[in-house]
Amino acid sequence: MNLHSRLTVADLMALKGQRQLSMLRVETLEEAEAAEKAGVDILSVHPNLLLNPQYRDAAPQAYTIPGGDYGDLVTEEDHLRHAFKMMRHGADAVYCAASSQTIRRLRDEGIAVCGHAGLVPSRATWTGGFKAVGKTADLAEVVWQQIQALEAAGAFSVEVEAVPAEVATLICRHTALFTISMGSGPGCDAQYLWACDVLGTNRGFMPKHSKVYRRLADEYDRLQAERVAAFQEFHADVTTGAYPQPEHLQRIRPEELQAFAARFEQLVAEGRRAG
Known part of the structure; x- marks a missing residue:
């Protein structure tokens, strides 16, 4: 400046x-x-x-x-x-x-x-x-x-x-x-x-x-209507199960999932015994 x-x-x-x-x-x-x-x-x-x-x-x-x-x-x-x-x-x-x-x-x-x-x-x-x-x-x-x-x-x-x-x-x-x-x-x-x-x-x-000189309030109203519509669609997708889709999910390799699942069962069992 x-x-x-x-x-x-x-x-x-x-x-x-x-x-x-x-x-x-x-x-x-x-x-x-x-x-x-x-x-x-x-x-x-x-x-x-x-x-x-x-x-x-x-x-x-x-x-x-x-x-x-x-x-x-x-x-x-x-x-x-x-x-x-x-x-x-x-x-x-x-x-x-x-x-x-x-x-x-x-x-x-x-x-x-x-x-x-x-x-x-x-x-x-x-x-x-x-x-x-x-x-x-x-x-x-x-x-x-x-x-x-x-x-x-x-x-x-x-x-x-x-x-x-x-x-x-x-x-x-x-x-x-x-x-x-x-x-x-x-x-x-x-x-x-x-x-x-x-x-x-x-x-x-x-x-x-x-x-x-401009009527931005009209544009703000249009944008607000678009916000409401987008949020409605999101809510509907969540309610019906349309969201999330596979492309929205993080993935783990099968062998890593199998190793964790086996370890998880052991951890759960140890937790029950300790309780």
């Missing part, structure tokens, strides 16, 4: 406003490898995937930002230890939706931080729940204030989630942060989707911004 050929924070900032970058949330090594081969610029991963020793073999060049589950980290020290651990295992930045104070502490230690604005799931109750944020002038101002706070705290990037495209475009033109759109339109610097939506494996809620 050539560490020096991956994108850096400096590279991303230089690309700001030059071209749109692509970003995916991947859940498996196979998805990470596929994204790498497809040329996807940035990957979001669960920390456990990054900690897998095979991750960087699967995606050696992808700029990777780990983001965990809400509540796993609480104090500044929790976030700091976690960030250093992620960086040791190949992270290029860390996602952090904690306070400005925590983000500032991470930045002071040289950790590249990606923050979150707009619909922030862990704070959705403050902006009206799981829905778009910024559809009124007051809420659009809240988004701008969130981004200003992140910039002041030292974050280099921000995920802008579920913000009206016009609002996001206007805001992103006036921030130095590298902006990542999660359903917030083309005015941001990168476009972010989840692999499960792109691959059509998500059987649950589909957000408005999602786009399905």
